[in-house]
Amino acid sequence: MLLGEVTMTELEMALEKTKTLVIPFGTVEAHGSHLPLNTDALIIREVVKKAVDQGNVFMAPPLQYGVCTSTGAHPGTIGISPETLRAIVVDIVRSAYGSGFRNVCLISGHGGGLHLLAMREAGEGLAAELDGLNLAVLCVYDLIQEEIISLAETKNDSHAGEIETSIALYLAPNLVKGRAKEEYPVNTFPFITKDKLKRWPGAVWGNPAKADVDKGKKIFEVMVKKTVELIRRMEQQG
Numbered sequence: 001m002l003l004g005e006v007t008m009t010e011l012e013m014a015l016e017k018t019k020t021l022v023i024p025f026g027t028v029e030a031h032g033s034h035l036p037l038n039t040d041a042l043i044i045r046e047v048v049k050k051a052v053d054q055g056n057v058f059m060a061p062p063l064q065y066g067v068c069t070s071t072g073a074h075p076g077t078i079g080i081s082p083e084t085l086r087a088i089v090v091d092i093v094r095s096a097y098g099s100g101f102r103n104v105c106l107i108s109g110h111g112g113g114l115h116l117l118a119m120r121e122a123g124e125g126l127a128a129e130l131d132g133l134n135l136a137v138l139c140v141y142d143l144i145q146e147e148i149i150s151l152a153e154t155k156n157d158s159h160a161g162e163i164e165t166s167i168a169l170y171l172a173p174n175l176v177k178g179r180a181k182e183e184y185p186v187n188t189f190p191f192i193t194k195d196k197l198k199r200w201p202g203a204v205w206g207n208p209a210k211a212d213v214d215k216g217k218k219i220f221e222v223m224v225k226k227t228v229e230l231i232r233r234m235e236q237q238g
């Protein structure tokens with residue numbers, strides 16, 4: 001069920017059956033020369049939409065902006081600060097709790113370290129503050145760590161590479177413009193620099209040439225399955 005498409009009366013009735021809300025988190029972020037800026041938001045929105053249908057729970061309208069550090073200087077990236085993300089997470093979850101939700105799952109399509117850290121930090125405070133709240137904070141790729149080994153060929157494929165390009169080819173082939181070349185950033189972690197474009201000009205981390213629509217379908221379906229399992233586990237706790 002899509003939270004944005006029910007009335008307040010329908011919500012009150014539905015809350016008798018489920019108090020679970022899944023909130024997708026995306027980014028507006030450079031994803032190579034071949035993928036759209038909203039790749040993370042697109043993927044996570046479609047995964048969650050399918051998972052909430054199967055789990056009979058609610059999906060909140062997605063948050064379209066996130067914390068982007070490595071691609072912060074690339075054209076098209078529009079990021080928010082960790083401080084802003086923490087504040088948004090706190091406000092949204094507090095308000096959702098006020099509406100009657102007791103199981104809230106914050107699931108990100110973006111795996112950035114600071115982004116997830118901000119979400120988790122906000123989550124810790126919320127869990128301490130709100131009695132009876134079951135809260136999960138994660139990146140969707142955390143759910144498929146084991147499966148990805150057999151589903152993707154590229155080692156350390158993490159941004160606009162084989163995995164994301166495959167899923168985009170499956171979900172929105174018209175938005176995929178050819179294939180950027182294989183790339184891995186140089187001299188990044190543990191170094192922090194403002195010269196990000198020089199060390200990572202193409203905003204690709206992995207090999208887009210290995211992407212295809214069948215892989216995308218398989219990866220997408222595993223993401224949905226694992227998200228449904230997570231929703232069930234949350235509901236059993238609650």
Ligand SMILES: [Zn+2]
Binds near residue numbers: 110159164
């Ligand atoms: Zn991405």
